[in-house]
Amino acid sequence: MPLYVGTRKGLFIIDEGRWTIGKPHFLGDPVSAVLPQGGSIYAALNLGHFGVKLHRSDNRGDSWTEVATPAYPAKPEGTDDKVPWKLVQVWTLEGAGKDLWAGTIPGGLFHSSDRGESWTLVRSLWDRKERSEWFGGGYDQPGIHSICLNGKQITIAISCGGTWQSADGGASWQLAGRGLYAEFMPPERRDDPNIQDVHRLAQCPSQPDVFWAQHHNGVFRSSDGAASFQEIKAIAPSKFGFAVTVHPKKGDTAWFVPAVKDECRVPVDAKLVVARTRDGGKSFSVLRKGLPQESAYDLVYRHGLDVDATGNRLAFGSTTGGLWLSEDQGDSWRCLSQHLPPIHCVRFG
Amino acid sequence: MPRVVFTSHLQRHVDCAESEVSAATVGAALDAVFRAQPRVRGYVLDEQGELRRHVFIFVDGRRAGLGDAVRGESAIHVLQALTGG
Numbered sequence: 506m507p508l509y510v511g512t513r514k515g516l517f518i519i520d521e522g523r524w525t526i527g528k529p530h531f532l533g534d535p536v537s538a539v540l541p542q543g544g545s546i547y548a549a550l551n552l553g554h555f556g557v558k559l560h561r562s563d564n565r566g567d568s569w570t571e572v573a574t575p576a577y578p579a580k581p582e583g584t585d586d587k588v589p590w591k592l593v594q595v596w597t598l599e600g601a602g603k604d605l606w607a608g609t610i611p612g613g614l615f616h617s618s619d620r621g622e623s624w625t626l627v628r629s630l631w632d633r634k635e636r637s638e639w640f641g642g643g644y645d646q647p648g649i650h651s652i653c654l655n656g657k658q659i660t661i662a663i664s665c666g667g668t669w670q671s672a673d674g675g676a677s678w679q680l681a682g683r684g685l686y687a688e689f690m691p692p693e694r695r696d697d698p699n700i701q702d703v704h705r706l707a708q709c710p711s712q713p714d715v716f717w718a719q720h721h722n723g724v725f726r727s728s729d730g731a732a733s734f735q736e737i738k739a740i741a742p743s744k745f746g747f748a749v750t751v752h753p754k755k756g757d758t759a760w761f762v763p764a765v766k767d768e769c770r771v772p773v774d775a776k777l778v779v780a781r782t783r784d785g786g787k788s789f790s791v792l793r794k795g796l797p798q799e800s801a802y803d804l805v806y807r808h809g810l811d812v813d814a815t816g817n818r819l820a821f822g823s824t825t826g827g828l829w830l831s832e833d834q835g836d837s838w839r840c841l842s843q844h845l846p847p848i849h850c851v852r853f854g
Numbered sequence: 855m856p857r858v859v860f861t862s863h864l865q866r867h868v869d870c871a872e873s874e875v876s877a878a879t880v881g882a883a884l885d886a887v888f889r890a891q892p893r894v895r896g897y898v899l900d901e902q903g904e905l906r907r908h909v910f911i912f913v914d915g916r917r918a919g920l921g922d923a924v925r926g927e928s929a930i931h932v933l934q935a936l937t938g939g
Contacts, residue, residue, distance in 0.1 A: 552867065552897075553908060553934075554863065554864075554906065554908040554909055554934040554935065555864060555867060555896075555897040555898070555906065555908075555909070555934075556896060556897060556900060556906055558867070558896075571868075571893070574896060576901035577901055577902075579902060580902075590901075590902065591900050591901060591902060592900075592901060
């Protein structure tokens with residue numbers, strides 16, 4: 506199973522086994538999201554001058570075809586919506602069967618059922634009045650960065666717009682995420698589920714009631730299908746971070762890559778570590794074997810950490826172009842490169 | 855007829871050879887190009903038909919917008935703004 510690495514300056518497809526960095530795809534262009542799905546690979550580009558583009562390869566990256574880009578409709582006359590109805594970035598891509606989903610900035614969810622040849626804005630979410638309360642997290646406009654698919658159930662997370670869920674394939678939506686709190690907000694809004702800044706949301710495929718959230722101000726876990734979350738205070742060495750991934754079969758096992766805090770987004774004591782729990786967050790192991798333990802200032806973005814379908818192999822990539830692989834659930838790590846462009850996303854598939 | 859010239863940076867992504875079109879404004883000239891080469895549109899304009907934030911247009915050496923007039927012998931240059939890269 507290859508590893509896909511989307512970076513500030515191209516996409517790298519790294520074959521299993523030797524794990525050597527091969528030739529880049531889209532060299533020089535920012536790759537914001539990548540999805541291997543149904544025998545094809547989808548890559549979202551965010552060209553600095555010329556906008557967002559989406560490409561598909563049907564031959565494992567030998568060649569690429571530009572397909573349709575999600576596009577927002579015209580903003581209705583007279584609306585007081587302050588958000589420009591213009592695509593800023595495809596922040597995440599997910600797929601199941603023939604359905605593709607794109608989470609975007611400024612907050613729209615798009616669906617395609619024809620392999621990206623056309624996209625439709627999910628108006629049932631976009632037209633919710635609660636959207637007016639969303640705001641940007643890391644970008645000027647709000648964005649959908651996590652899409653968890655479980656049959657007809659779709660669960661998304663928005664920075665900053667909380668966690669939303671559909672039970673009917675996207676036809677209707679409910680605000681989820683009770684119990685999340687935002688310590689950066691005024692007290693009156695602290696517990697408002699609609700403004701939470703979940704940095705990344707992960708669902709256990711085999712135990713779909715279990716969700717893990719790396720939130721702006723801590724780690725949270727849900728065992729009731731994202732309806733409610735409980736804070737996990739045992740996370741070490743710090744509670745701040747962006748990435749989380751969960752074991753595909755064991756909902757109690759999850760991994761994080763902590764950083765110091767909001768205003769200092771670097772590893773604690775300049776030592777890069779991965780935090781792993783195997784007991785649902787009661788305790789954590791701080792994993793550092795094979796990772797730089799001196800003068801390391803790597804930050805791992807939301808989509809920069811992934812686990813494969815076995816639950817044993819993990820990879821993560823950093824803003825300073827470091828890429829590491831583990832084949833023993835994080836007990837030890839092997840550096841695949843220290844010199845890639847800044848890494849946006851890593852993904853097995 | 856006005857001549858439309860695209861930056862080589864754009865030609866890296868999409869076929870957009872220099873062309874001559876019959877048009878009275880920048881926007882009409884670009885529309886004529888887009889009719890012949892539809893994929894170019896999304897690289898120059900956003901989905902609302904507005905010039906992308908980091909794309910510049912010059913007509914005969916002066917910054918111009920979509921509504922500006924062009925003359926029969928005008929050269930319309932579509933360039934990447936340095937703000938976007």
